[in-house]
Amino acid sequence: MGKVLEKEGLHNFILSLQKHGLLIAPVTTDMTRFKVLEAGDKVELNNNPFFPLKKYFLPNEEPVLKIKNGLTKEPKLKEPKKIIFGARLCDINGLAILDKLYLDQRFVDETYKKRRENTTVIGLNCLNPPSENCFCGSMGLQKEGYDLLFHERELDYYIDVLTKKGAKLVKHLRSEEFDFPLPKTDKKLDPKDLWPFMADKFWEKDNDLCVSCQRCTILCPTCFCFDLHDDVNPATKSGDRLRTIDSCHSPDFTQVAGGHVFRAKRLQRYRHRVMHKLQFFKDKFDRSMCTGCGRCIDYCHSKIDFVKTINEDFK
Amino acid sequence: MNNPFKKEEKIKPKVAIHSITGCAGCQLVIYFIKDKLLELLGEIDLVAAPMIKGKNDEGPYDLCFVEGLVASEEDLEHLKKWREQSKVLVAWGTCATHGNVPGIKIFMDEKTVEAAVYKNRTGLKKGLKPLTPTPIEEHVKVDFSISGCPPEEIEFLRLVKHLLLQMNPVIYNEPVCVECTKREIKCLLEDGKECLGPLIRGGCDALCPGVNHGCTGCHGPLESVNIPQVMKLLEANGISEKLVKQRLQKYAGLKFEKLGVKLK
Amino acid sequence: MNIYNSKQYKILDVIKQTGDNTLLRIKCDLNPMPGQFVNVSIPGIGEAPISSASYNDKLLDLNVRIVGNVTKAMTQLKKGDEIGLRGPYGNGFPMKELKGKDLVLVGGGCGVAPLRGIIEYVDLHWKDYKDVYMFFGYRTPGDILFKDEISGWNDKYKVFLSVDQEVGANPFNCPVGFVTDNLKENKVPSNAVALMCGPPIMMTKTTEILKEKGLTEKQLYVSLERHMKCCTGKCGHCMVHGQYVCLDGPVFTYDEVKNLDE
Numbered sequence: 005m006g007k008v009l010e011k012e013g014l015h016n017f018i019l020s021l022q023k024h025g026l027l028i029a030p031v032t033t034d035m036t037r038f039k040v041l042e043a044g045d046k047v048e049l050n051n052n053p054f055f056p057l058k059k060y061f062l063p064n065e066e067p068v069l070k071i072k073n074g075l076t077k078e079p080k081l082k083e084p085k086k087i088i089f090g091a092r093l094c095d096i097n098g099l100a101i102l103d104k105l106y107l108d109q110r111f112v113d114e115t116y117k118k119r120r121e122n123t124t125v126i127g128l129n130c131l132n133p134p135s136e137n138c139f140c141g142s143m144g145l146q147k148e149g150y151d152l153l154f155h156e157r158e159l160d161y162y163i164d165v166l167t168k169k170g171a172k173l174v175k176h177l178r179s180e181e182f183d184f185p186l187p188k189t190d191k192k193l194d195p196k197d198l199w200p201f202m203a204d205k206f207w208e209k210d211n212d213l214c215v216s217c218q219r220c221t222i223l224c225p226t227c228f229c230f231d232l233h234d235d236v237n238p239a240t241k242s243g244d245r246l247r248t249i250d251s252c253h254s255p256d257f258t259q260v261a262g263g264h265v266f267r268a269k270r271l272q273r274y275r276h277r278v279m280h281k282l283q284f285f286k287d288k289f290d291r292s293m294c295t296g297c298g299r300c301i302d303y304c305h306s307k308i309d310f311v312k313t314i315n316e317d318f319k
Numbered sequence: 320m321n322n323p324f325k326k327e328e329k330i331k332p333k334v335a336i337h338s339i340t341g342c343a344g345c346q347l348v349i350y351f352i353k354d355k356l357l358e359l360l361g362e363i364d365l366v367a368a369p370m371i372k373g374k375n376d377e378g379p380y381d382l383c384f385v386e387g388l389v390a391s392e393e394d395l396e397h398l399k400k401w402r403e404q405s406k407v408l409v410a411w412g413t414c415a416t417h418g419n420v421p422g423i424k425i426f427m428d429e430k431t432v433e434a435a436v437y438k439n440r441t442g443l444k445k446g447l448k449p450l451t452p453t454p455i456e457e458h459v460k461v462d463f464s465i466s467g468c469p470p471e472e473i474e475f476l477r478l479v480k481h482l483l484l485q486m487n488p489v490i491y492n493e494p495v496c497v498e499c500t501k502r503e504i505k506c507l508l509e510d511g512k513e514c515l516g517p518l519i520r521g522g523c524d525a526l527c528p529g530v531n532h533g534c535t536g537c538h539g540p541l542e543s544v545n546i547p548q549v550m551k552l553l554e555a556n557g558i559s560e561k562l563v564k565q566r567l568q569k570y571a572g573l574k575f576e577k578l579g580v581k582l583k
Numbered sequence: 584m585n586i587y588n589s590k591q592y593k594i595l596d597v598i599k600q601t602g603d604n605t606l607l608r609i610k611c612d613l614n615p616m617p618g619q620f621v622n623v624s625i626p627g628i629g630e631a632p633i634s635s636a637s638y639n640d641k642l643l644d645l646n647v648r649i650v651g652n653v654t655k656a657m658t659q660l661k662k663g664d665e666i667g668l669r670g671p672y673g674n675g676f677p678m679k680e681l682k683g684k685d686l687v688l689v690g691g692g693c694g695v696a697p698l699r700g701i702i703e704y705v706d707l708h709w710k711d712y713k714d715v716y717m718f719f720g721y722r723t724p725g726d727i728l729f730k731d732e733i734s735g736w737n738d739k740y741k742v743f744l745s746v747d748q749e750v751g752a753n754p755f756n757c758p759v760g761f762v763t764d765n766l767k768e769n770k771v772p773s774n775a776v777a778l779m780c781g782p783p784i785m786m787t788k789t790t791e792i793l794k795e796k797g798l799t800e801k802q803l804y805v806s807l808e809r810h811m812k813c814c815t816g817k818c819g820h821c822m823v824h825g826q827y828v829c830l831d832g833p834v835f836t837y838d839e840v841k842n843l844d845e
Binding site: 484485486487 | 627628651652655656
Binding site: 254 | 484
């Protein structure tokens with residue numbers, strides 16, 4: 005069951021969300037970014053933000069532990085209520101994918117869990133792909149991971165309601181039953197078992213173009229490999245154990261104490277990223293780790309199009 | 320309660336900050352740290368810092384920062400002495416690590432350069448014996464290299480902290496693009512501008528791209544970079560090969576040559 | 584409970600084993616299975632995964648060789664100090680599945696330490712296993728680990744030691760040569776299982792010889808070394824071919840990890 009909002013009611017609806025928590029939405033200046041909405045900001049309804057949604061759940065750097073007098077302590081969790089409006093299904097499915105790792109029953113990341121609980125995610129369905137490199141239409145996106153999802157129709161927005169948290173925000177609106185369509189994209193990744201294509205020769209062409217800048221991993225809605233390291237004041241022995249976003253494109257990523265680097269060649273690192281996104285994760289969790297947002301192609305310095313390579317050259 | 324940090328009575332490490340040919344800007348970074356430096360001063364004994372102290376001790380030093388590059392016999396004498404006197408010697412700043420701007424002389428006719436700066440050589444210090452300007456690691460063993468024109472204060476603090484904790488120091492080793500992307504700065508290279516970000520060691524928190532100025536490469540290159548591809552990207556942005564090569568020469572010409580770029 | 588936090592445990596003893604190996608004996612009820620590891624925390628310095636060298640519900644032995652900052656800091660700890668640990672992590676050697684088998688332990692240098700957990704396990708469950716063969720190789724006689732326990736092992740198990748070079752006294756009369764030389768010259772039953780830990784070259788050579796002796800790749804278990812940070816299947820550092828060495832490993836059958844082109 006869903007709800008319906010007339011188009012002219014959208015602006016007031018978004019503003020009304022501010023009374024429920026910190027309101028975050030895409031805003032365009034020199035480019036589109038998610039940000040806390042301030043007076044004068046206009047919510048961007050067309051572009052997908054540069055940096056994905058994950059930053060509100062797994063920031064680039066934060067202390068996971070406090071260090072005091074040579075002992076680690078759990079930091080106090082102060083997670084304000086947040087409402088994020090205007091995230092696309094690729095980013096939202098990205099959260100559902102990160103949930104599989106960060107809410108893994110064996111080792112639940114409490115900070116992540118708290119943020120997921122305290123954040124209301126309101127999606128915006130794509131009628132047209134925001135980028136020519138979007139290929140989510142071939143990545144099996146699910147209607148999951150959001151609290152509410154807005155789907156624009158000719159006269160109104162149909163609002164898909166997935167959670168109680170979301171339902172509270174739209175209880176005053178008219179109900180309707182409607183099966184909204186998932187986004188469609190012209191660009192598609194052929195579903196292929198990639199294991200037969202591990203040989204270097206399949207990766208060389210794209211690898212020659214890769215400059216190891218790590219933008220593809222930093223901007224990926226599902227990449228959050230991280231490093232843990234301590235930063236203390238030697239005088240007081242107090243400080244933080246920090247978690248910092250890391251990238252499998254960095255040569256240091258697989259270095260062990262003693263100096264050996266397991267993936268010393270750029271090609272190995274490039275292949276590992278693509279294989280992890282498209283094959284390794286699927287082998288374990290039965291879905292691709294890639295949601296087809298296209299950022300890793302859009303923002304690649306060399307515009308490496310691995311979708312094209314896989315479709316055309318992997319045979 | 321016992322803990323791993325239980326401090327034993329120990330003598331504070333003797334630290335020196337010395338300088339050879341350069342602009343002194345790298346030293347200033349350290350002195351401008353102010354409050355955090357004062358905090359550290361409780362843990363170290365700054366025995367020599369001629370720029371800010373009247374009385375400076377000769378070695379032995381536990382840790383010696385050297386800024387500047389070798390451009391004269393006098394520089395070389397000092398450097399060799401500090402090396403002998405120091406347990407750990409740090410090349411501090413891009414002059415020390417890569418040769419920096421004075422190092423451009425290597426790629427030009429030395430007499431022409433000298434004539435342009437010192438008309439009739441009248442400005443030259445009396446008795447100065449110039450040498451081809453070279454980074455300090457060309458002359459002595461360097462334990463740690465921290466580049467930057469100037470280097471970042473956080474890199475000084477991190478290194479000293481790690482050494483005080485008896486750790487093998489970790490030196491930032493990712494391209495400028497990493498910090499730039501994390502800061503959500505609009506990519507200049509993508510915008511058709513000139514930016515050396517993908518080639519250059521970061522640690523500066525993308526200072527220049529953050530103010531809409533392409534990275535000029537003051538930290539010098541990372542070891543594992545795809546130089547030919549970045550050159551192609553720059554050329555595609557309308558930056559001539561000649562200009563790109565001039566840029567590479569500016570801060571770290573010698574290093575880029577070692578990485579296979581023909582600059583001469 | 585924050586999954587990255589560790590608990591403090593008391594160090595009961597610090598035993599210098601060799602020139603560069605130190606054994607920390609810790610009062611600890613984590614009781615890792617043989618082949619499992621704990622993540623050691625030295626606040627201010629960082630964390631490092633260390634394999635258990637024991638099988639005991641009251642004690643934990645960690646053999647430490649200085650390779651990085653954390654291991655260096657660990658060897659500076661003293662009896663009575665506390666140390667932060669979290670875990671145990673990893674799958675460990677599948678001791679229950681291996682019931683009724685002959686066990687062939689092959690270890691090189693500090694790779695012997697995790698295998699000692701198996702020995703302590705078998706000491707307690709000796710009825711469950713047939714013979715235990717140990718092929719341990721060290722650089723020199725001075726590098727031999729667990730020296731005080733070797734005569735005890737000799738009474739119960741078949742122990743074959745070797746050293747790369749004979750430097751100094753050789754109290755165990757170890758032949759000079761590689762682990763693999765001893766392995767070649769001695770019989771092991773073809774239905775045995777081999778459990779290996781050591782440098783990659785040792786594991787490769789050992790595998791060749793054991794295959795010649797009729798063991799299949801599924802009868803060979805290896806413990807992999809990777810860069811592990813979170814130890815909970817999130818940080819991605821230890822992943823190889825989709826397997827998290829921290830969760831799915833560190834023990835794999837040779838069959839699973841052969842030809843690992845990263």
